[in-house]
Amino acid sequence: MGNPSTPPDLRSDASSGSLVGSARGDALFKWLLIAAACTIPALLLALLYELSSGAWPALSKFGLEFIVSGTWDPVAGIFGAWPAIFGTLLTSLLALAMAVPLSLGVAIYLTEFAPVAIRRPVATVIELLAAIPSVVYGLWGIFVLIPFLTTSIFPWLEANLGFLPIFRGPIYGPSVLAASLILTVMIVPFIMSVSREVLLAVPSGQREAALALGATRWEAVSTAIVPYAKSGIIGAVILGLGRALGETMAVTMLIGNRHEVAASLFAPGYSMAAVIANEFADAAGGPIHESALIYMALLLFAVTVVVNAAARLLIWRVSKGRGGR
Amino acid sequence: MISRRALRRGKSRVMVGLMGVAVLVAILPLFLILASLVIEGASSLSISFFVNRPAPVGETGGGVAHAILGTLMIVGVASAVGIPLGVAAGIYCSEYRGTRLAWVTRFVADVLNGTPSIVVGLLAWTWVVATQKHFSALAGSIALAFLMVPMVMRTTEELVRLVPDSLREAALALGYPRWRTTLVVVLRTALPGIVTGSLLAVARVAGETAPLLFTALGSEYFSFDMDRPMAALPLVVYKYATGPYPEWHKLAWTASLVLILVVLVLNVAARLATRQRFDRA
Amino acid sequence: MSGPVRLETRGLDALYGDFAAVKDVSLRFPANRVHALIGPSGCGKSTFLRTLNRMHETVPGAWIKGQVLLDGEDVYARGVSPIQLRRRVGMVFQKPTPFPFMSIADNVAAGLRIDRSLDKSRIAEIVERSLRRAALWDEVKDRLGASAMGLSGGQQQRLCLARSIAPEPEVILLDEPTASLDPQGTQRIEELVFELKEEFTIVIVTHNMQQAARVSDTTTFFYLGAMVEHGETKQIFTAPREERTEAYITGRFG
Numbered sequence: 110m111g112n113p114s115t116p117p118d119l120r121s122d123a124s125s126g127s128l129v130g131s132a133r134g135d136a137l138f139k140w141l142l143i144a145a146a147c148t149i150p151a152l153l154l155a156l157l158y159e160l161s162s163g164a165w166p167a168l169s170k171f172g173l174e175f176i177v178s179g180t181w182d183p184v185a186g187i188f189g190a191w192p193a194i195f196g197t198l199l200t201s202l203l204a205l206a207m208a209v210p211l212s213l214g215v216a217i218y219l220t221e222f223a224p225v226a227i228r229r230p231v232a233t234v235i236e237l238l239a240a241i242p243s244v245v246y247g248l249w250g251i252f253v254l255i256p257f258l259t260t261s262i263f264p265w266l267e268a269n270l271g272f273l274p275i276f277r278g279p280i281y282g283p284s285v286l287a288a289s290l291i292l293t294v295m296i297v298p299f300i301m302s303v304s305r306e307v308l309l310a311v312p313s314g315q316r317e318a319a320l321a322l323g324a325t326r327w328e329a330v331s332t333a334i335v336p337y338a339k340s341g342i343i344g345a346v347i348l349g350l351g352r353a354l355g356e357t358m359a360v361t362m363l364i365g366n367r368h369e370v371a372a373s374l375f376a377p378g379y380s381m382a383a384v385i386a387n388e389f390a391d392a393a394g395g396p397i398h399e400s401a402l403i404y405m406a407l408l409l410f411a412v413t414v415v416v417n418a419a420a421r422l423l424i425w426r427v428s429k430g431r432g433g434r
Numbered sequence: 435m436i437s438r439r440a441l442r443r444g445k446s447r448v449m450v451g452l453m454g455v456a457v458l459v460a461i462l463p464l465f466l467i468l469a470s471l472v473i474e475g476a477s478s479l480s481i482s483f484f485v486n487r488p489a490p491v492g493e494t495g496g497g498v499a500h501a502i503l504g505t506l507m508i509v510g511v512a513s514a515v516g517i518p519l520g521v522a523a524g525i526y527c528s529e530y531r532g533t534r535l536a537w538v539t540r541f542v543a544d545v546l547n548g549t550p551s552i553v554v555g556l557l558a559w560t561w562v563v564a565t566q567k568h569f570s571a572l573a574g575s576i577a578l579a580f581l582m583v584p585m586v587m588r589t590t591e592e593l594v595r596l597v598p599d600s601l602r603e604a605a606l607a608l609g610y611p612r613w614r615t616t617l618v619v620v621l622r623t624a625l626p627g628i629v630t631g632s633l634l635a636v637a638r639v640a641g642e643t644a645p646l647l648f649t650a651l652g653s654e655y656f657s658f659d660m661d662r663p664m665a666a667l668p669l670v671v672y673k674y675a676t677g678p679y680p681e682w683h684k685l686a687w688t689a690s691l692v693l694i695l696v697v698l699v700l701n702v703a704a705r706l707a708t709r710q711r712f713d714r715a
Numbered sequence: 716m717s718g719p720v721r722l723e724t725r726g727l728d729a730l731y732g733d734f735a736a737v738k739d740v741s742l743r744f745p746a747n748r749v750h751a752l753i754g755p756s757g758c759g760k761s762t763f764l765r766t767l768n769r770m771h772e773t774v775p776g777a778w779i780k781g782q783v784l785l786d787g788e789d790v791y792a793r794g795v796s797p798i799q800l801r802r803r804v805g806m807v808f809q810k811p812t813p814f815p816f817m818s819i820a821d822n823v824a825a826g827l828r829i830d831r832s833l834d835k836s837r838i839a840e841i842v843e844r845s846l847r848r849a850a851l852w853d854e855v856k857d858r859l860g861a862s863a864m865g866l867s868g869g870q871q872q873r874l875c876l877a878r879s880i881a882p883e884p885e886v887i888l889l890d891e892p893t894a895s896l897d898p899q900g901t902q903r904i905e906e907l908v909f910e911l912k913e914e915f916t917i918v919i920v921t922h923n924m925q926q927a928a929r930v931s932d933t934t935t936f937f938y939l940g941a942m943v944e945h946g947e948t949k950q951i952f953t954a955p956r957e958e959r960t961e962a963y964i965t966g967r968f969g
Contacts, residue, residue, distance in 0.1 A: 128788055128803070130796025138613030142529070146524030146539045149584055153542050156553065159560045184519045214456030222450050223457070231457060233705065238464050240701045242641025244668045248675040249467050252683065254472070294463045325695070327446035348548065351655065355550025357644040358668075362676060382552050389556075390569075392650040403556060410553045417548035421541060443859035532775055604812035607770055608826040608878065622816050 119326070121280035144359065153414075156256075160410055163403035166396065175404060181368040181384075183394030188401035190408070192368045196378035197409075200285055200360060201353035203374075209346055211293075212300035220308040221330055232305060241296035247362030248409075250291045255282045263375055278373035282366035286374040291359045300349040306343030307427050308334065344423030351416040355409060357382035381409045463688070465703065468694075475691030483692075487654065491679055498689050500605050500656045501665040504571065506668055509640050511575035516582030516639075517632050521621075524590025524628075529616055531595070540591065543584035554580045555645025556640045563649060571657070571664035578628055578639040585638065590629025605705030630704040637700035641693060643668035667693045718746035720787075720888055722804075723766060727781035729762045729771055736762040739781070740942045742935060746885075749908055751931035751948065753924060755968065760920045764888050767918065768804040769797040776939045785886070794957040802826070805879035806888040810895050811871030813863035813878075820859040822874055826882040836935025841881055848914075849877035850907055876907065878913065887911065889919040893926065905930050909959040924964055928952050936960045 161168075167175065171188060178189025215235065219228050263280045270276045311334050317332035320326070337341070365377020366387060385402050392398040482497050489496030523543075527536040546554075558577035563569055597620050605615040621628070646652070651663040652673060667689055674686035722744040727739035735757040744750050752760040761960055765771040769790065783790045791802050805826075813822050822841045827833055833841070842859070846852040851873045855866070863874055872892060878886060889908070891899040908917060908930045921927050927934050927948065934951040936944045936959075944951060944960045955961045962968055 126783070128790060128792075128795040130799040132611070132796060132798070134614075135612045138616070138617075139530075142522055143535065145519050146526040146535055146587075148519055148541045149523055149539045149546065149587060152580060152583070153546060156549070156557050159557055160553070163556070163560060204683035211456050211460055214453040214458045218450070218457055220454035222453065230599070231461070234464060235460050237698065237701060238460075240637060240697055241464075241467065242643070242668055242671075242693060242697060244641065244643040244671045245467070245471070245694055246692050248671055249470055251468070251675055252687075253470050258578075285808045297460050303712055325442050325446035327449040328442065331449075351548040355548070355553070357550060357552045358672065362672070379666050382550055385552055386557070386644055386647055389559075390651065406556050409550060413549055413553075414545055417545045418541070420548070421544045600808060600810055600812045601814065603770065603773070603808065604814070604875070605825075606773055607768060607801055607806035607808075609798050609800075609882070611798050614829070619814060623814075623818075700870055 136255065156410060160403055160407040161424075164400060164407045165322075167400035167404040168407075169399065171401070171404075175401070176408070179368075179370060183388075183392070183398045186394060186397050188296035188383075188398070188404075190381065190405050191207070192370050193379045193381045193384045193405065194277075194408070195370050196285065196364060197354055197380040197382070199378070200292055200364065200380060201290045201350055203289035204288070204296060204353045205346065205350055207289070208296045208300055208349060211369075212297045212349070213304060213342065215297070215301045216308055217330055217335070218303040220305055222326070222332070232302065235298050236302050237298075238294065239302070243295070243356065243358040244362075246291050246295060246359040250287060250359060250363045254291065255287050258409060267375075274372045275374045278371070278375050280375050281365060281377055283363055283377050284375050285364060285378045288360045288380070289374075290362040291363055292353045292356055295359060296331065296349040296352050299352050300345050302337070303348055304342045307338045307345060307424065311337050312410040312425060318408070324381055336425060340423045341427030344427070345418045347416055347423070349422035351413050351420060355382055355413050357386050361386045381405050385409075452635060471609045471687065471694060472690045474684070475687035478688040479691065481690060487656065488685065489681075491681065494681060496685070497619060498665075498670050498685065498692075500653070500665065501667045501670040501689065503656060503658075504650070504653070504665040505640060505667045507573050507660065508646070508664060509578060509636060510637060511572070511660065512560070512582060513632070513636055513659035514578035515575070516635070517586055518577075518584025518674035520583045520635070521590045521632075523587040525621065527586045527587065527591045528594040529620070539566055541586070543587050546584040547588065550644070551577075551581055551642050552647075555647070555649055556648050558598075558645065566661075569649060569651035569663045570661050571650045572660040574646045574664070574666070575660070577645035577649050578642060580636070580637050581642065581645065582635045585635040586632055589634070590628050593627030593631065594620060596627070597623045600703050633700050633704040633707075637697045637704070639670055640700075641697050643672050647672075718748075721746040722743065722785075722918070723782075723784040724763075725765075725784070727763070727766060727779060727783060729759070729766045729779050730777065731774065732776045736940055737766070737937075738940045740940065740960065742920060742945060744886075744933075746842040746916045747912055747914075748932040749912050749919060749930050751927035751934045752920045752937060753917065753922065753927050753934060753963070754937035754943075755963065756922065758937040760935075761890055762938045764890055764918060764920050767886070767888055768801050768806055770806065771956075772797070787843060802882055804831070804886040805884035806890065807872070807875050807879050807892050807927050809866060809891045811875050813866070813871050813874055815862070815864050817863060818860045819855050819863050819866070819874065822863045823848075823877045823881050825878055829882075829958070842877075845877040845881040846874075848880060848907075848911065849873045850903060850943070851877055867900070869896050869903060872896060872900065872904060873907070874905070880911070884915065886916045886918065889917065891920050891922065893921070893923070900952070924952075936963060939953060 175188060175190050176194060177191055179191045180187050180189045219232055259280050259282050266276045315333045315337050316329050319329035360380045361383035364380055364383055366379055366383060367377040368379055385406055389402050392402060468575055482495055484497055485499050486497035523539060526538050530536055532676055555577045558573045562573035562576055564662050601619055601623060602615055605619040648670055652669040653663045653665045657664050671686050671689050674682035720743045724740055724742050727737060728735050728739045737836060740763060752764060762771060771777050792843060814825060820842050823845050824838050827838055843852060851870060855871060857860060862964050893904050907925060911917060932946045933949040935942055938959055944955060944957045952964055
């Protein structure tokens with residue numbers, strides 16, 4: 110057979126060219142991507158380093174006493190974060206206690222029981238709650254939620270459950286309970302959407318096996334599906350906790366901002382993020398005040414890192430079967 | 435005597451009913467909040483609101499144009515930095531998914547996505563405000579960019595990963611260098627999803643207040659100078675909502691309405707774009 | 716009647732980590748003929764094919780031992796760019812892989828636009844000629860700007876063929892190109908393969924023995940990663956020398 114019948118002009122520039130060439134473009138590109146990817150771990154390390162060094166003056170002066178002491182006196186230069194830590198934990202745990210049953214109920218209903226046609230739209234609408242800026246929650250809390258609480262819910266609680274110290278005492282409006290309620294509304298969409306994803310990953314064989322054994326639909330859910338997804342759901346709940354711990358604006362606007370530990374949920378309190386938000390821009394107590402606030406941020410950061418890392422590991426473990434996240 | 439079976443079935447029905455109620459309770463706040471925003475805020479929406487600065491206390495009218503401009507500039511600069519970095523990092527983590535760096539980056543991004551934004555704001559404060567000794571819009575942009583990078587990275591990674599390997603192979607077999615394969619074929623195929631992810635990230639940081647409190651700080655004036663304090667919509671809402679004057683509260687409601695319209699429009703647009711993408715696939 | 720040796724392998728092993736998917740294969744592919752690689756699934760024929768344009772090494776952990784020569788030049792030698800190689804050795808895959816966001820014409824031109832500065836009219840010319848050679852021109856000439864995803868599976872595969880011949884490679888590798896097509900689409904591709912050998916050297920992997928018998932000039936039988944028998948197609952199918960070859964082509968296993 111003779112030569113190929115292709116026009117020579119094409120052959121010359123396309124084919125019989127040399128095989129030699131460099132891969133420099135590829136190497137450069139890869140290094141650029143690596144550099145970009147490295148910014149994320151670098152950001153974490155930078156946060157850790159800068160917060161630690163900024164917190165150092167306060168850390169060396171107050172040590173761990175900072176965590177348990179209740180005095181916060183910028184004028185005297187004495188700082189103890191306990192009221193803020195207490196307020197953060199209390200509001201977050203209260204919010205979690207209210208949000209978990211609610212969001213799990215929604216997630217289970219939307220994956221197992223709701224008519225198929227409404228599942229996605231309803232989930233989307235609830236997820237839109239997560240898109241509302243925190244400051245708007247705060248605004249709504251101040252002008253709608255708090256007036257409603259102080260005129261109806263709080264008096265009712267006091268009248269009917271007033272034998273408990275947590276529902277006793279003067280009603281101010283801005284309070285630990287108001288902050289917890291707004292936090293509840295804010296973390297429901299997070300817990301709901303993550304646990305919904307986890308539930309969707311449960312193989313349908315689990316459900317069918319239970320139903321085939323004569324279980325009612327609720328029994329199938331509670332004995333076959335939820336246990337299967339358990340660690341993922343716990344992950345979702347912890348993720349919600351992380352959100353609640355770090356939530357700043359809405360809590361700042363509703364919690365009352367007082368460095369106090371009170372027995373009553375009607376009393377004002379403080380949270381770590383709220384203290385930073387309120388006092389950092391003009392730390393009246395000078396450098397040590399600033400450092401104490403950064404110390405507070407470091408504590409908050411450390412807690413949320415641990416909480417989020419734990420949540421992610423739990424969720425990854427469940428979702429792995431679904432294409433490895 | 436009720437049979438065991440009927441008891442169990444009854445229990446099942448009660449639980450399902452309770453969950454249905456939970457759905458209603460969970461949806462309720464969205465409608466309550468939107469209704470309040472419209473009722474309290476819509477009446478003050480006017481041209482003046484979008485072109486003027488706030489009027490002095492005691493006078494009616496005035497607007498938040500300075501804050502709208504400020505938000506556009508601060509978020510614009512943050513996006514210009516944060517989106518490309520996040521997209522590049524996301525490409526790395528999906529195209530080189532088996533590497534240790536990819537695993538670490540993905541994990542840290544998830545952790546950072548859960549880190550309080552006020553803490554990230556402190557980093558920008560340390561690097562920019564503390565060294566320059568003055569507040570600036572640029573510091574605010576940097577804080578928002580830090581927040582955007584891990585968010586954009588995660589969505590990009592997940593969507594680039596959906597691009598079938600066969601397309602990568604087809605491009606490589608045509609003699610495309612790897613970088614070109616990634617940019618021209620992989621990124622182009624995943625582009626609608628990446629746009630969606632970026633829009634969601636923009637929507638998210640546009641509403642951020644906490645990291646701007648001690649970086650951009652806020653201002654009463656129009657400003658184009660990134661090196662000076664600048665107003666932003668969320669800062670205006672915060673300041674006016676917590677201030678003592680009824681006119682301020684009115685402005686806060688209206689500014690919130692504008693803010694939420696922007697955020698919801700971005701969200702819905704982003705969701706629609708992705709839905710179309712998946713329907714076609 | 717065979718031309719010069721276009722492609723040759725010498726003692727070629729293809730490995731994934733420690734596992735050798737192809738063991739010690741030495742073969743010569745003369746120019747302008749169709750060479751079929753047959754064998755049961757997992758016999759290494761596709762892996763072997765992918766070593767010829769260095770696609771094998773794009774899988775993490777994959778590497779080779781031995782040599783592959785294109786026109787006598789070692790394609791794995793230091794300094795050789797797989798990118799340059801792949802422009803001279805085109806490939807079509809099992810499933811059609813049109814780029815979903817590109818028009819029909821842009822798909823065909825995809826390989827032309829890599830780094831050459833061909834002007835628009837020249838590109839349009841090559842696109843037309845490539846589509847004609849892939850017997851697709853008449854079907855798509857009125858909708859060159861439309862998305863390639865609107866084509867049928869068989870049309871998409873011919874589009875991919877047009878895309879791979881547009882840059883004028885010397886060799887075309889076909890990795891089970893008809894595996895996902897209906898009988899009609901399969902027949903079109905087979906006719907094309909027969910015509911295209913006028914201009915190209917073709918290596919085709921297939922698990923369809925009738926196909927190998929119909930389109931190829933030489934056939935190589937792979938089994939468990941090793942080359943069992945290589946020869947003129949007629950001889951392999953009528954008078955195989957190896958017992959295993961005979962067992963496979965008569966359908967006793969595979």
